[in-house]
Amino acid sequence: MGKILFAKQGGVHVLKFVGDVRVTFSPTLSDFLAGIGNSKDQKSIVIDLTETLNIDSTSLGLLVKISLRSQETLGVKPTIVSTNEDINRILHSMGFEKVFVILDRTITKCEDLSALPTQSVSESALREQVLQAHKTLMELNEKNRACFCDLVEALEKEQSEDSHNSTVRKAG
Amino acid sequence: MSVGSGAILVVSEANSTETAIVSSLENSGYLIDVVTAADRCLSIIKVKKPDLIIWSLLSRPDISVLGCIKSKYKNLPVILHADKDSMAQVVTLLNHDADDYFAGGESDSELLNQIVLRTLDNARKKEKMRILEQDQLAGLRVQQGLLPATPATLGGFEFAHFVRPSLIMSGDSVNYVQLGDGRVIFYLADVSGHGASGAIVSAIMSGLFQRLVRKFQHETTATSADMLDWINVELLPLNLEQHITMFLGILNGAQNALQYSNAAHFPAGIVSNDESTLFLELGGLPLGVCDTEYGYHDISIDKSFNLVVFSDGVLEIMSEESIKGKEMQLHLLVQSGNTDIDTLVDHLGLDEISEVPDDVALLTVVRKS
Numbered sequence: 001m002g003k004i005l006f007a008k009q010g011g012v013h014v015l016k017f018v019g020d021v022r023v024t025f026s027p028t029l030s031d032f033l034a035g036i037g038n039s040k041d042q043k044s045i046v047i048d049l050t051e052t053l054n055i056d057s058t059s060l061g062l063l064v065k066i067s068l069r070s071q072e073t074l075g076v077k078p079t080i081v082s083t084n085e086d087i088n089r090i091l092h093s094m095g096f097e098k099v100f101v102i103l104d105r106t107i108t109k110c111e112d113l114s115a116l117p118t119q120s121v122s123e124s125a126l127r128e129q130v131l132q133a134h135k136t137l138m139e140l141n142e143k144n145r146a147c148f149c150d151l152v153e154a155l156e157k158e159q160s161e162d163s164h165n166s167t168v169r170k171a172g
Numbered sequence: 173m174s175v176g177s178g179a180i181l182v183v184s185e186a187n188s189t190e191t192a193i194v195s196s197l198e199n200s201g202y203l204i205d206v207v208t209a210a211d212r213c214l215s216i217i218k219v220k221k222p223d224l225i226i227w228s229l230l231s232r233p234d235i236s237v238l239g240c241i242k243s244k245y246k247n248l249p250v251i252l253h254a255d256k257d258s259m260a261q262v263v264t265l266l267n268h269d270a271d272d273y274f275a276g277g278e279s280d281s282e283l284l285n286q287i288v289l290r291t292l293d294n295a296r297k298k299e300k301m302r303i304l305e306q307d308q309l310a311g312l313r314v315q316q317g318l319l320p321a322t323p324a325t326l327g328g329f330e331f332a333h334f335v336r337p338s339l340i341m342s343g344d345s346v347n348y349v350q351l352g353d354g355r356v357i358f359y360l361a362d363v364s365g366h367g368a369s370g371a372i373v374s375a376i377m378s379g380l381f382q383r384l385v386r387k388f389q390h391e392t393t394a395t396s397a398d399m400l401d402w403i404n405v406e407l408l409p410l411n412l413e414q415h416i417t418m419f420l421g422i423l424n425g426a427q428n429a430l431q432y433s434n435a436a437h438f439p440a441g442i443v444s445n446d447e448s449t450l451f452l453e454l455g456g457l458p459l460g461v462c463d464t465e466y467g468y469h470d471i472s473i474d475k476s477f478n479l480v481v482f483s484d485g486v487l488e489i490m491s492e493e494s495i496k497g498k499e500m501q502l503h504l505l506v507q508s509g510n511t512d513i514d515t516l517v518d519h520l521g522l523d524e525i526s527e528v529p530d531d532v533a534l535l536t537v538v539r540k541s
Contacts (some may be wrong), residue, residue, distance in 0.1 A: 003442035030413075057484070061415040063459045086495040092418075095457040098464070141261040 002053070004028065004151040011043035012136040015151065022056040028151050031060045036066065037073025045070050046133045047100075049082035049091075060094055069101040076099050079133040101129060176285070179203040180242070181220060183213055186408070189278055192254070193226070196281035197288065209409035210237045218261055224292055225250045225269070229258035235265065240317070242269045244336065248297040251287060271295075308340040308368070315341055315371055318378040327348040328425035329477075331358065332513040334534040336485075336522050343370020343414075344483045344533035345377060347383050353392060354426060355383060357399070360437065360535045361418040362483045364458070370531070373414050380406055396420050396433035397468035400459065404435070407460035410533060415458035419481050423473075423537065430479070433468045435459045439499050441481040442506045445474040446541075449507040451499070475541035478511035485530035511538060 002019030014034070036042070047063060048054070060082060063080075070078050082088055088104050109111045180202045184190040194204050200478070207216050212235040217225075227238060227250055238250065252273040254262045262273045272291050274284050325346060333346040343363035345368040350356045361377050365368040380403055385404070388394045399422055419441055421432040432441070436458040440451040452471075457464045482502060490498045510519055513536045517523055522532060 057362070057417070058414070061364045061458060061461060066416070066464050071353065089495050090438060093440075093454040094436040095455050095464075100459060101460075 006032075006149060006153075008041075009136045011041050012132060012134075013044070014045055014046045014048060014136060016048040017052040017055060019052070020054040020055075022060040027171060029059060029066075033062060033066050033069055033076055033152060036158045042074065042133065044074060044076050044129065044162070046071075046136060047078055047080045049080060049084065049087050052084060052087055053083070055087065056168035060080060060090070064094075064096075065097055071099075076129060079103065079129060080105065081133065081137060101126060102132070103130060140161055176200045176289055176292065178203050178223035178540070179205070179220060180224045180288070181213075181216065181222035182206045182228070183210060183225045183233065184208065184226075187230065187232070189230065190228055192278040193281065193284060196284070197362060200285055200288075200422045202288070203491055204253065210234045210532060213237055213241060217241065217248070221293070224248070224288065224485060226253055226274075226288075228253040229261055230255055232258075235261070235269075236494045238265065245273075247295060247299060249291045251291055259422045262282075284331065286367040297426070301398045305340070309469075310366065311341050312337075315345075315375065318347075319374060320347055320349075324348065327354050327423060327506070328539060329423055330538045331356075332536045332538075333360075334513050334517050334522065334527055334532075336532045337366070338394070338485070338528050338531050339367040341368055341371035342366065342533070343374055344485065344531040345374040345382050345499045346488050346533055346535050347378065347398070351389055354424070356389070356425075357420070358423070358535070358537070359418055359420040360481045360483060360533055361416050362485075362531070363416050364414045369414065373412060376407075376410070377403075377416060396422050396431045397466040400433045400435050400456070400466040404459045404464065404466075408463065410460070415461045417484075419452075421479070425539070428473050428475075429470060430473050430477075431468055431470050432467045435460040435466060435479075438484050439487065439502060441479055441497075442503060443471070443473070444478045444506050444511065445476045449503060451503065473539075475539065477537070478506065478540040479535075479537040480506050481533065481535040482509060482514065483533040485527070485528060485532035486534070488529045489520065489522070489525055489532065512536060521527040 002017065002021035005016040005018060007014045021127050045066065070076060077100055081090065081103045082091060082095065083105055088168060091102060175304050182190065182204060184206065185208050188385040194206060195511050205216065205220050205222065207213055225241070225248060229252055241248065242250070249271040252265060252270045253260050254273050254275045267274065272287055275285050276283050298396060319333065321336065323330050331348045335342050335344055335346065343366045344361070346360050348356055359381065361374065363373040384399055384402060388399060400418065410461060415426035417436040417438065419432065419434055421430055423430055432452060434454060434456045436456055438454060440454050443450050443452060449508055451467050458468050485496060487498045490501060492501050494496045505516065505519055510516055513534060516534055516536065
């Protein structure tokens with residue numbers, strides 16, 4: 001059984017799909033989707049599929065919606081980092097290159113960025129986005145997995161913070 | 173003391189233990205009838221319609237009647253009242269004719285109450301399940317009515333399909349229709365998720381396809397991409413939770429041409445003739461997610477022509493490790509001449525496999541030279 005992990009780093013929100021992810025009956029990903037653009041510090045979204053074994057069609061559909069919402073509210077396409085050949089085949093079959101910046105290998109040196117394919121956004125903006133995504137992922141790796149928490153937990157925490165904030169506002 | 177509701181028939185030759193049981197159940201709120209001769213049971217059940225039977229083994233009744241009751245009233249639960257001497261009988265009866273047993277005496281009325289409550293609850297749940305299943309099966313019949321005949325000869329091609337749902341209803345669907353000018357439009361669609369929610373959306377899809385056929389009946393220059401664009405535009409306002417992947421093709425037998433478009437359908441369709449076996453193109457976003465434009469591909473076909481399209485559920489029942497390996501296996505199947513629906517179903521073991529994790533659909537098109 002798979003799980004979806006969540007971490008934040010310098011305005012980049014990272015979703016990490018681990019294992020065999022099937023969310024057919026789970027609302028967590030749709031909750032995440034609904035929350036995009038609601039927090040001020042959120043700048044971009046990175047989807048890490050490097051440890052994904054399998055991903056169901058419902059999750060894939062929600063990822064497309066996450067991309068659309070990100071483009072609408074944050075003005076950027078999310079980045080997908082995916083190094084598993086099977087997963088990449090599925091991403092390709094779903095036309096994901098149209099709605100994501102897809103990195104099919106992990107890049108460790110900044111010079112490698114020049115070899116990236118260009119997308120509809122300007123090349124420099126794209127390079128900046130990809131660099132940011134990698135920096136984030138690398139930092140998260142260095143700091144170890146403790147940075148990641150279960151997506152459900154993260155959403156619950158955010159919700160309780162929201163209700164706390166609104167109470168404070170009401171009181172003020 | 174627990175409070176129960178329902179009618180209970182106690183089958184027993186009255187003795188003091190049985191009398192105590194009856195009065196304790198009455199105190200708990202049950203309506204009790206007592207029958208003292210086993211052979212009168214069936215006629216009393218017919219009149220009183222009890223929710224539960226408590227069958228006493230203490231007075232050594234004729235248990236063959238119990239078999240008759242169970243074969244006639246499958247869903248009527250039976251609790252055995254046993255003592256030490258009848259425990260061997262309990263084991264045999266629990267296998268076929270009884271749901272539970274009670275081996276206590278007068279002082280164990282609370283235990284009996286719990287057993288009765290639980291047995292009644294289980295029976296009610298089973299009944300609810302049965303009703304839900306009937307409901308799902310009614311849905312399935314509607315869904316099957318929306319599928320085209322199989323096999324069917326249209327425009328010089330033989331079309332056939334096979335749909336194996338993961339639950340009762342399916343999110344996978346297939347259709348093919350011949351237009352007035354001889355061209356045949358066909359699709360295989362897969363709604364994300366499966367079960368009832370997928371089935372509802374596939375029924376919407378089926379309705380849309382009928383409209384599509386009417387709309388494009390005389391538009392001879394419209395491409396398969398125009399058709400996917402149209403379906404997508406129709407779906408977007410529905411704001412569906414699900415999306416639909418679809419392979420849509422137009423076959424023109426007179427011009428030996430196949431045009432097709434792909435909305436994220438995977439795995440790729442496979443075409444073959446006497447000499448070669450090829451995967452068709454992948455790509456395109458799923459339908460019903462966002463505003464997008466689809467592309468199309470034209471290929472010319474030989475007199476001898478086979479096309480096989482699988483839904484991605486097929487990948488889940490194959491034993492190869494990687495997706496690439498599974499795709500190669502499907503390619504090999506078609507290349508080896510397994511192009512008719514029965515042979516494919518047979519090779520993939522779709523008729524024998526007891527459970528499929530996702531809906532599986534197959535569509536085949538054949539033209540023989």
